[in-house]
Amino acid sequence: MSFISSFRGTVSQGLVLEIGETVQILEKSEGWYRGFSTKRPAIKGIFPASYVYLKKAVITNRGQYETAVPLEDPIITEVTSTLQEWAVLWKQLYVKHKVDLFYKLRHVMTELIDLRRQMLSAQLMQEQLREVKRHITVRLDWGNEHLGLDLVPRKEYVMVDPDQFSISDLYRMHLSSRHSVQQSMSQGDSGKQRHGDTCRGLVPHHLFVSLKSFTYNTIGEDTDILICLYDNREAKPISEKFLVRLNKNGAPKNPERVDRLCALFTDLSNKDLRRDLYILAHDGAQDR
Amino acid sequence: MNQEDFQSRPVLELREKIQPEIVELIKQQRLNRLCEGTCFRKISTRRRQDKFWYCRLSPNHKVLHYGDLEENPQAEVPHDSLQEKLPVADIKAVVTGKDCPHMKEKGALKQNKELLELAFSLLYESDEYLNFIAPDKHEYSVWMDGLNALLGKEMTSDLTKSDLDTLLSMEMKLRLLDLENIQIPEAPPPIPKEPSSYDFVYDCN
Numbered sequence: 001m002s003f004i005s006s007f008r009g010t011v012s013q014g015l016v017l018e019i020g021e022t023v024q025i026l027e028k029s030e031g032w033y034r035g036f037s038t039k040r041p042a043i044k045g046i047f048p049a050s051y052v053y054l055k056k057a058v059i060t061n062r063g064q065y066e067t068a069v070p071l072e073d074p075i076i077t078e079v080t081s082t083l084q085e086w087a088v089l090w091k092q093l094y095v096k097h098k099v100d101l102f103y104k105l106r107h108v109m110t111e112l113i114d115l116r117r118q119m120l121s122a123q124l125m126q127e128q129l130r131e132v133k134r135h136i137t138v139r140l141d142w143g144n145e146h147l148g149l150d151l152v153p154r155k156e157y158v159m160v161d162p163d164q165f166s167i168s169d170l171y172r173m174h175l176s177s178r179h180s181v182q183q184s185m186s187q188g189d190s191g192k193q194r195h196g197d198t199c200r201g202l203v204p205h206h207l208f209v210s211l212k213s214f215t216y217n218t219i220g221e222d223t224d225i226l227i228c229l230y231d232n233r234e235a236k237p238i239s240e241k242f243l244v245r246l247n248k249n250g251a252p253k254n255p256e257r258v259d260r261l262c263a264l265f266t267d268l269s270n271k272d273l274r275r276d277l278y279i280l281a282h283d284g285a286q287d288r
Numbered sequence: 289m290n291q292e293d294f295q296s297r298p299v300l301e302l303r304e305k306i307q308p309e310i311v312e313l314i315k316q317q318r319l320n321r322l323c324e325g326t327c328f329r330k331i332s333t334r335r336r337q338d339k340f341w342y343c344r345l346s347p348n349h350k351v352l353h354y355g356d357l358e359e360n361p362q363a364e365v366p367h368d369s370l371q372e373k374l375p376v377a378d379i380k381a382v383v384t385g386k387d388c389p390h391m392k393e394k395g396a397l398k399q400n401k402e403l404l405e406l407a408f409s410l411l412y413e414s415d416e417y418l419n420f421i422a423p424d425k426h427e428y429s430v431w432m433d434g435l436n437a438l439l440g441k442e443m444t445s446d447l448t449k450s451d452l453d454t455l456l457s458m459e460m461k462l463r464l465l466d467l468e469n470i471q472i473p474e475a476p477p478p479i480p481k482e483p484s485s486y487d488f489v490y491d492c493n
Contacts, residue, residue, distance in 0.1 A: 027488030
C-alpha cells in the first residue's frame with residue numbers, strides 16, 4: 001500500500017503518484033493495480049504493481065466503498081497523521097515568524113520521527129515498548145497543546161473513541177494527559193513555564209444564575225433584559241447573552257415558566273475566574 | 289528506509305518537485321518581515337548620538353514607508369510617524385557593500401569591513417539613493433531576500449539556503465514516513481506493458 005517510486009501516469013487511466021504516497025488498491029490486472037491515493041480518494045486510476053510495497057491492512061465495509069486501515073500499532077497511525085497535521089501549522093509558524101515555537105516544534109517532530117522508527121524497527125522488549133510509547137504520547141500531547149489543537153483522550157497511551165466513554169471518564173483521561181505533559185515540561189523547563197501552565201488550567205467552572213426579581217427606577221413598561229458575564233478590565237462581555245422578559249412591574253412576564261429565568265454559564269476556566277468579573281444586565285433597548 | 293536512501297533517484301526527484309513550494313514559503317516569510325519593518329541606524333561622521341530611522345513595506349507590497357525616529361522603538365511604530373514613501377515600482381536597482389554611495393562618500397567608513405557587509409542602497413530616479421545599514425547580518429539577509437522577492441529576482445542569501453534545508457528536509461521526512469523500513473529502488477522499476485483490457489478484477493485477498 002506504500003508507493004516506492006514516482007509514477008507519472010503515462011498510460012490511459014494512469015494515476016499520477018509521488019514516492020511515499022499511500023494507495024488503497026481496489027482491483028488488479030496483468031501487473032497493474034487500480035486504486036487511489038489516500039490523500040485524494042476521489043481520483044481513481046491505475047498504476048504498476050511493481051511500484052507498490054504491500055502492507056497488511058484491515059478492510060471494513062467491504063465492497064465499493066471499503067476503507068483500509070493499516071495493520072499496525074494505533075500509536076504509529078496516530079503519530080503519522082498527527083505529524084502531517086502539525087506540518088501544515090509548522091510551516092505557518094515559519095511564515096508568521098514565530099521563531100521560538102517553530103524551532104521547539106521542529107525538535108519535537110524530529111524526536112517523534114525517531115521514536116516512531118524505533119517502534120517500527122527494533123525488537124523492543126515489552127518494558128521498552130511501554131517507555132517508547134510514553135515518550136511518544138507526552139510529545140503528541142505537548143504539540144497539540146502548544147498548537148491549540150484538541151487534547152486526545154487516551155488510555156494506556158492509546159487514543160480512545162470518545163463515543164465509547166462517559167464524559168467523566170474522558171475528563172479523567174484528559175487530566176492524566178495534562179499531568180504527564182506538565183511533569184515532563186517541569187523536568188526540563190524553568191519554573192516560569194510551570195506557572196504559565198497553571199494559569200491556563202483546564203479545570204472548568206460553571207456558574208448558575210437564577211433571576212428572582214429585577215428593579216430599576218425607570219421600569220414602567222415591558223422590558224427585555226439581556227444578561228451576560230462581563231469583564232470590567234477588558235470592558236467586554238465574555239459570554240453569550242440570555243434573555244429575560246419582564247412586565248411593567250419588573251416581574252417576570254411568564255411567571256409560570258420558572259425555567260426561563262435561569263441560565264448556566266458553563267466551562268469557565270481558572271483564568272476567567274481571575275478576571276474582574278461582573279454579571280451585566282442590559283436593557284434590550286438601551287444601555288443602563 | 290535508511291539515510292542513504294535519501295540519495296536515490298525517486299527521492300531526489302521528489303525533493304526537486306517540492307522545492308518551489310518551499311521557496312514560496314520563504315518568500316512569503318521575507319515579505320511579512322518587510323511589512324513588520326526594521327529600525328535602521330543612521331551613521332554620521334561626527335560622533336553624535338546615534339539616530340534612527342524606520343522602514344517598512346506596505347501590506348499590499350507596493351510602497352516602502354519610512355521616516356526618522358528619535359529612539360529605537362519598543363512597540364509598533366505608528367503609521368503617521370513614517371511620512372516618506374518610495375513606490376516599489378520606482379526601484380531601479382539594489383546595490384550592496386562598496387557600491388553603495390554612503391559607503392563611498394564617507395572615506396573613514398571604508399576601513400570598517402563590518403559595516404560594508406551590512407550596507408545596501410536602493411536606486412530610484414536616475415541618481416537618487418535610499419541608503420541602509422542593517423542592524424546585523426541576519427536582518428541584512430532578510431532585507432536582501434525580501435527586496436529580491438519584491439523585484440522578482442532569486443533569493444540568494446545563506447539564510448535562504450539554511451531555511452530551505454530546514455523546511456525541505458522535514459517535508460521530505462514526513463512525505464516518506466510510510467516508507468520506514470522499506471527498501472527504495474535506486475531507479476524506478478520498469479513500467480509493465482499497458483494492460484490489454486481494462487477489465488480489472490476485485491480481489492478480496
